[in-house]
Amino acid sequence: MNPKIAKLGYVSLQTSDMETSVNFFQEVIGLECTNKIGDSYYFRAWGDFEHHSLVLSPGETGKVTHFGLRTKRKEDVELFEQQLSAKGYEIENVPAWTTAGIGEAIRFTAPSGHRIELYYDIQRPQVEDSRKSVLKNQTYKSWAKGISPRRLDHINIHTSADAKSVYAFFVDELGFRINECIQEEDGALLAGWMSVTELVHDIALVTHKKLETTARFHHISYWLDDVGDILRAADILKESKLQFIGPGKHSISQATYLYVIDPGSGCRVELFTGGYLIFEPDWETVVWRPEERKLGNTFWGDSITGNELILPTIEA
């Protein structure tokens, strides 16, 4: 049986301004700090179930060092190692708990240039009573501070590597399904919304002819339950003197969103709600043509709110 990915687990983000980034993710976005080890902070949302969905560490520049995908079964980590080694990928073995909360893992560089970690074992840290939810199926109290999203939703990554081999890797090696895409008439993919879950995307992958570095990280997206929460986020961001894009609604995924930049790392964060789930086993990729790209990205909304707003991608 083929090894399988269960879900997107976490993003490891390096920032050149820890104080600003910690304040942004903790006080403005309102993530919960799970752990602080050495210089690194481990964050998750109040409804995340793993040890963390974001690791924040100091570095010279804003950069996503890698992101983690959890496998379906414990043995899948080794099976992926064998499978990827056989294909020529160089595998790094990461001893258990090197990253807090993450057991034995492997890392490798995808054809897109992104560093990916696969793991199964996790630790679920105890939550102190003052932050613990009264609900036994919820990790923390919700609405403790800031925007207060429920959970990690997805990531969006860019690459200037060869599109064909990049998409093939995610589909054939990692088992992602492309649920929606932007595709040329000749079949060439420009962007793919891919998932191993019933979400429209765990990872959106966009290809470009040329980029500053081959692998770029476009955004990490956190889920909120209601559109009203997105508009409340807009108020909070303005009161925090942060610029953002949105609110808007994507046609692709049908989700309502807001984009804001972590002023420490330069990493874009999406606040996200709504949209559809895919339960159909024979889902046919929804294809958007290049000339429909604008509509695909934006069903409505999308203005830039703020002066001289630049929302660049960062290295990944």
Place this chain on the structure above:
Amino acid sequence: MNPKIAKLGYVSLQTSDMETSVNFFQEVIGLECTNKIGDSYYFRAWGDFEHHSLVLSPGETGKVTHFGLRTKRKEDVELFEQQLSAKGYEIENVPAWTTAGIGEAIRFTAPSGHRIELYYDIQRPQVEDSRKSVLKNQTYKSWAKGISPRRLDHINIHTSADAKSVYAFFVDELGFRINECIQEEDGALLAGWMSVTELVHDIALVTHKKLETTARFHHISYWLDDVGDILRAADILKESKLQFIGPGKHSISQATYLYVIDPGSGCRVELFTGGYLIFEPDWETVVWRPEERKLGNTFWGDSITGNELILPTIEA
């Protein structure tokens, strides 16, 4: 005792395409048709209490022929007539029920060039059982179709007439209070959000150096109760293939909004919610400088959704 205005009553809108306009206001916006007399349709929202808040009539061009303000007391109509006559305004006496639902009225042209009607007596039409609310303090069932706003909120009018005399007229003759404004350092007003009620504005008045006609009508605004209703409106407008601006939040008034054009008359309609009320008897006008105008108009949001969207003003 000085005569007083109680509230904005209705807008009389002429359209060159009745079928399109009726469909827009009735099916898309979701107003209730109160009456149909001759070629005119009388509309109100499910929570409006007068006979109508919008009259739609056929004409050669899209144009607001006049708008109606209801006085505080019956005798105020005559008192205003005396007061305005004494100041040299030419008064037209409109016999009762010339406009369905509206008793004895006077009409005159304000210095801004807008034709204004003042009246007190109104008729409250019976609502047939199938459309009647089960609530005895609500006119129609809500959510019967389309966007389904609760009530008329305000209008926004533009003029190229002399700003000083125009604002003086609304304040001194009609008793409006300027709650927020855009004002030059030297005191010259560029825009005023004015009310006789506790709303931030019943009428917003914007002055321009030059306009196509002296008096222009910028938009009629209908109130919805929740921000979620505004985003639902965005979906409905897109499915109706109508272009719009927003969603966004004004700084001035703090309201969340959407702007859409009636494709029949070219009249802009705002869907509007939130914001603050003014109960303080000593409210000091909130002053925004010309360089803050953009921020005043838009706290966040405001993008144009649609291709080649032109949202012009129409004649008034």
Place this chain on the structure above:
Amino acid sequence: MNPKIAKLGYVSLQTSDMETSVNFFQEVIGLECTNKIGDSYYFRAWGDFEHHSLVLSPGETGKVTHFGLRTKRKEDVELFEQQLSAKGYEIENVPAWTTAGIGEAIRFTAPSGHRIELYYDIQRPQVEDSRKSVLKNQTYKSWAKGISPRRLDHINIHTSADAKSVYAFFVDELGFRINECIQEEDGALLAGWMSVTELVHDIALVTHKKLETTARFHHISYWLDDVGDILRAADILKESKLQFIGPGKHSISQATYLYVIDPGSGCRVELFTGGYLIFEPDWETVVWRPEERKLGNTFWGDSITGNELILPTIEA
């Protein structure tokens, strides 16, 4: 010209457990502390414009000592004094700034047994930069903590005094309009939703044959902008281990609500949104019969959430 009331200003609440009450109003409800003088805390919501909408002071029992109404004009305070003295009411003159932020005032006991203060002059305290809104028409940043309502809305008071003279006092002496009521066939009023503003009620007054003390205080109500905010409040209250009633929707006023008790004082607090405004100058009181009382109070919802929840009134 008759003196006039402009608005409900504030409630002075005594609590037997200051620490619990301060925590409740500041951290759970999320009011802003304006001032702390002696043992008293002065609170207001982020969108309140006066010095405070709630004063919290220590005392032996939970009790509303008085509530304040602001007059339309400065001279109205003295005019009310003359008018009420002439009718035999004993007037207490309260020197300016005895209550922080409140200028020269008079106090008297209404026929309902409630102690009422009338004042005009107020102080508007400076807001420190860290809490100040970026909007010049908004007092504090919104969403800083807890439920975070926008503003004081209304109060609900009960009395066992003679209904006829009690309602007559509010209408004839203070100028309130009864917008909705529960009334016997013979005209006897059981409850009245009364306002001097365009709200359906600034004060709701309910009469009972018998009460623990003649004057009781049922609840103070704070406004939130959206129904989603009410449901968010429900989550916050449950996570704070506080019991509440609702969410529900009143037929009278059409507002969506939640009731929770301050565990310090026993004072009931309503969280409130939606409903209608009254701009019509000839509003006819909406009359509900005693057998419609349940429907009038509750259009839908209203369950008690929590064990053995008792939501009593407190002395006033």
Place this chain on the structure above:
Amino acid sequence: MNPKIAKLGYVSLQTSDMETSVNFFQEVIGLECTNKIGDSYYFRAWGDFEHHSLVLSPGETGKVTHFGLRTKRKEDVELFEQQLSAKGYEIENVPAWTTAGIGEAIRFTAPSGHRIELYYDIQRPQVEDSRKSVLKNQTYKSWAKGISPRRLDHINIHTSADAKSVYAFFVDELGFRINECIQEEDGALLAGWMSVTELVHDIALVTHKKLETTARFHHISYWLDDVGDILRAADILKESKLQFIGPGKHSISQATYLYVIDPGSGCRVELFTGGYLIFEPDWETVVWRPEERKLGNTFWGDSITGNELILPTIEA
């Protein structure tokens, strides 16, 4: 490889009053009619992707005749047939398109007494332009009428059959995972929220010592995107003179809900939003004890809105 269920597909509901039931599901709930064949109506929500999620047929009493589950792969239907036959289940072969839109299927009676259909092949009917969404990933325009839910979410069924064998069947034979449950100290299950998808439940199964018939159908649940939509539904139901339970929030699943009865069939319908998804491959069943049952069902809310509201189950 074991055969697998992909998702809940549809419910086949018999009603003794077709006119009332059609009006309820089409005009009040706002489902779209996909097809009308013979006496049967086929309905789906605007975001459902199969041919229907509800079949409505006339009969002597309100009754769920069966519900359909779609398999992961085409061959799974036959694999299930072999597997279930081998265990002694009597299999009915249903020729393709006997039920409109449903290909070759098998039916059998589960130990719970419920009639279950398994199928893979489906037909996706064309949508006429007037009802078609402008979005290529959405079936119909949303918000066309009534409450307008997005999609089928789950069903809740009751049984008086032996709990142990009933849960074992769904877990061992059909591959459901019990995500939350109410369980006695000795391990006996009283209720299980089970899924094959990442929802907390596709099917909730509740066991009772005694019931009118062994197999009962408690409710069919449709998803809406936002809590505001649930409160809008409450208004619509009241204006339709229909009684309901809620709004409330479940602790189990964390979803906000409303329950209403189809006045034709007596079938309960839940309107449902929010809650969490389960991506973790090693999810541990959240166990609620019998004494926590009330809390598990209701985090807050839950009152009965309406007179003498009885919300019984119907035969299944």
